[in-house]
Amino acid sequence: MRLLKSKSGLPVLFRPMNSGLVDIRYFIKCGAMDEARPKDEGLCHALEHMLYAGTENRDWMEMNRALERLGSWFNAYTYHDRTIYQITCLKRNWQAAYEVLADMMYNPTFPEERWEEVEKGAVISETQAAEDDPDVLLSEGIYRDGLGKRYHPILGNIPNIRQATMSDLKSFYDRYYCGDNMLLTVTGDLTETQVIRAVNKHDRLRLQRPPKKEKLSFKFNYKPFAIKKQELEQSTIQLLKPLTIPRTIQGQIGLELAVSCLTQYLFEELRERRGLCYGAKAELYWDIPGSLFLTIETSTDEERFDKTKKALHKTLNSFMKNGLTTERVRNNKMSEIYTTVNSRERIGHSSDWLWDAWEEGIKKDPFEYQLKALEALRHSTVRRAAAQVVDGRAKFGKITEK
Numbered sequence: 001m002r003l004l005k006s007k008s009g010l011p012v013l014f015r016p017m018n019s020g021l022v023d024i025r026y027f028i029k030c031g032a033m034d035e036a037r038p039k040d041e042g043l044c045h046a047l048e049h050m051l052y053a054g055t056e057n058r059d060w061m062e063m064n065r066a067l068e069r070l071g072s073w074f075n076a077y078t079y080h081d082r083t084i085y086q087i088t089c090l091k092r093n094w095q096a097a098y099e100v101l102a103d104m105m106y107n108p109t110f111p112e113e114r115w116e117e118v119e120k121g122a123v124i125s126e127t128q129a130a131e132d133d134p135d136v137l138l139s140e141g142i143y144r145d146g147l148g149k150r151y152h153p154i155l156g157n158i159p160n161i162r163q164a165t166m167s168d169l170k171s172f173y174d175r176y177y178c179g180d181n182m183l184l185t186v187t188g189d190l191t192e193t194q195v196i197r198a199v200n201k202h203d204r205l206r207l208q209r210p211p212k213k214e215k216l217s218f219k220f221n222y223k224p225f226a227i228k229k230q231e232l233e234q235s236t237i238q239l240l241k242p243l244t245i246p247r248t249i250q251g252q253i254g255l256e257l258a259v260s261c262l263t264q265y266l267f268e269e270l271r272e273r274r275g276l277c278y279g280a281k282a283e284l285y286w287d288i289p290g291s292l293f294l295t296i297e298t299s300t301d302e303e304r305f306d307k308t309k310k311a312l313h314k315t316l317n318s319f320m321k322n323g324l325t326t327e328r329v330r331n332n333k334m335s336e337i338y339t340t341v342n343s344r345e346r347i348g349h350s351s352d353w354l355w356d357a358w359e360e361g362i363k364k365d366p367f368e369y370q371l372k373a374l375e376a377l378r379h380s381t382v383r384r385a386a387a388q389v390v391d392g393r394a395k396f397g398k399i400t401e402k
């Protein structure tokens with residue numbers, strides 16, 4: 001991975017890689033968290049829709065045609081802390097693909113009628129669909145708790161979207177899509193000269209400074225939560241607890257391994273052995289400073305739900321003694337090595353890593369760095385991390401049928 005300097009001042013992270021494909025992404029360090037003013041809520045996601053509604057060079061139809069002509073994969077994503085615009089294309093088309101992407105990023109015209117007639121409705125219907133999805137409700141609940149005042153729903157809220165005008169959107173774009181909020185990643189079988197020449201030709205970064213980011217303060221709230229939904233196929237038990245993210249890479253990998261060992265153990269004990277649930281998984285949330293999230297999907301039958309709940313506590317209590325065996329840690333280490341090598345060799349996965357690695361201060365190849373740390377990882381490091389995962393208080397939640 002190399003950092004290239006472009007004429008416009010845009011930082012470009014370039015990872016040379018043997019592949020028939022090229023992956024190009026604009027990362028905008030602006031997400032729902034940055035929607036500070038009440039009327040901004042939902043604008044990140046709305047922008048994501050409106051950037052390909054037309055530019056100074058192409059209307060929406062020509063934009064669609066241009067993307068189709070490239071035979072490429074184009075997508076955009078809005079998160080709490082970032083927005084990503086991605087194009088993955090055949091190597092022979094990469095310059096044309098990059099030109100279209102840069103056009104979208106820098107020359108949007110925000111056509112009013114497109115917003116009023118199509119995209120506004122599209123955003124609202126997406127928001128409505130999400131309100132019926134227990135998974136989304138829960139993960140949004142976690143972010144709401146974790147982020148406090150900085151929490152804004154990613155998809156936006158419907159009354160706000162209804163009111164939003166193109167001038168709101170344009171002013172949000174002008175304030176946030178500029179300066180050091182922007183970064184480009186390029187992965188593929190290219191040279192530095194080829195990349196930087198293309199960037200110098202098409203990138204139009206505005207150097208003006210984006211609004212300063214407020215510091216994230218995180219307060220964990222232990223209040224249990226309960227969501228009731230109609231016509232559920234399954235009930236869900238949730239456990240959520242704060243964790244301290246270790247400072248060293250060894251500690252962090254140890255924590256990841258401990259969590260994947262726990263997922264396996266829960267799955268074996270609750271599903272395979274006792275047949276109490278359909279799914280069981282433990283996940284780490286890194287962007288809310290350190291949270292563990294346990295999800296157990298079980299039947300809507302009340303008796304079985306209670307049984308599962310009791311068994312869950314038992315399983316957590318026996319994890320250190322029976323679940324975290326040397327063999328399991330070794331197996332999960334192997335699977336983590338597999339994941340790292342797989343990411344290193346697949347173009348889309350590999351790009352996913354670049355920005356995060358850069359933010360963490362990893363200047364060399366993040367994959368080699370991770371592999372080295374994995375090989376050197378000790379069982380005792382994983383045990384220490386695991387103890388943190390199962391000890392202490394947790395917040396309990398459930399989604400059940402109305």
Ligand SMILES: [Zn+2]
Binds near residue numbers: 045
């Ligand atoms: Zn959308």
